[in-house]
Amino acid sequence: GREMAAWARAVRGLLLDVSGVLYDSGGDGGVPIAGSVEAVRRIKASGLKLQFCTNETQATREGFVKKLQGMGFDISVAEVTAPAPAACRILKERNLRPHLLVHNDLVPEFAEIDKTNPNCVVIGDAAENFTYGNLNEAFRVLIGMEKPVLISLGKGRYYKETDGLKLDVGAYMKALEYACDVQAEVVGKPAKTFFEAALAEMGVAPQQAIMIGDDIVNDVGGAQQCGMRALQVRTGKYRPCDEKHPHVKPDAYVNNLAEAVDIILQQL
Numbered sequence: 001g002r003e004m005a006a007w008a009r010a011v012r013g014l015l016l017d018v019s020g021v022l023y024d025s026g027g028d029g030g031v032p033i034a035g036s037v038e039a040v041r042r043i044k045a046s047g048l049k050l051q052f053c054t055n056e057t058q059a060t061r062e063g064f065v066k067k068l069q070g071m072g073f074d075i076s077v078a079e080v081t082a083p084a085p086a087a088c089r090i091l092k093e094r095n096l097r098p099h100l101l102v103h104n105d106l107v108p109e110f111a112e113i114d115k116t117n118p119n120c121v122v123i124g125d126a127a128e129n130f131t132y133g134n135l136n137e138a139f140r141v142l143i144g145m146e147k148p149v150l151i152s153l154g155k156g157r158y159y160k161e162t163d164g165l166k167l168d169v170g171a172y173m174k175a176l177e178y179a180c181d182v183q184a185e186v187v188g189k190p191a192k193t194f195f196e197a198a199l200a201e202m203g204v205a206p207q208q209a210i211m212i213g214d215d216i217v218n219d220v221g222g223a224q225q226c227g228m229r230a231l232q233v234r235t236g237k238y239r240p241c242d243e244k245h246p247h248v249k250p251d252a253y254v255n256n257l258a259e260a261v262d263i264i265l266q267q268l
Contacts, residue, residue: 020236
């Protein structure tokens with residue numbers, strides 16, 4: 001009923017996680033989640049501000065957006081807040097020259113960055129590139145530094161592809177942290193600066209925004225720590241045990257993005 005949706009009031013902007021909310025990724029390119037293409041179209045028609053907030057690091061933003069447009073989503077590069085461009089800004093500001101442990105398809109994002117004689121490591125979701133040899137090479141760069149700098153493009157534990165769950169960058173980030181006794185700097189969700197950048201793009205205050213995601217810690221918890229409301233969808237990598245999470249309580253659970261949009265638009 002109407003009273004149940006107090007969380008949906010006074011919204012000016014929505015932040016949408018992409019993988020697990022709009023589509024499930026996969027070797028075949030992935031598949032849209034039922035109702036999500038239409039839900040995005042309805043958000044745009046409503047006049048609400050919209051930003052896609054993703055930790056996707058297996059493709060450039062251009063490549064990623066092309067793929068989603070091919071599935072029918074109304075999305076442009078300017079509407080996507082992603083970790084690689086944010087990392088590039090940090091690298092330039094701090095004169096850091098990265099050793100990259102990332103997916104081959106992400107490398108073009110770092111084209112403008114000096115990578116000679118590295119003084120830091122940047123780790124992303126390298127997928128099949130997470131070999132022992134590649135991890136060990138990154139380890140050697142870090143362990144050889146007086147003050148090791150490890151920048152991680154997210155810290156997710158796993159994500160869902162069409163053929164099942166996949167280990168994410170966070171697991172390998174932890175391996176390097178442990179081996180080198182270093183603390184990674186996370187660029188991407190759940191970092192506060194990352195959500196703040198997405199809000200700034202929309203020109204919306206945190207209190208006027210709702211984040212919708214499938215990751216209880218990085219999407220929901222991260223957004224709530226920023227002062228936003230956050231919804232957990234029961235799609236993507238959602239598992240029923242998420243509803244008993246000891247620290248994070250979403251403002252609401254919804255079966256999917258389409259249901260969330262129904263409720264939010266009724267309140268406008």
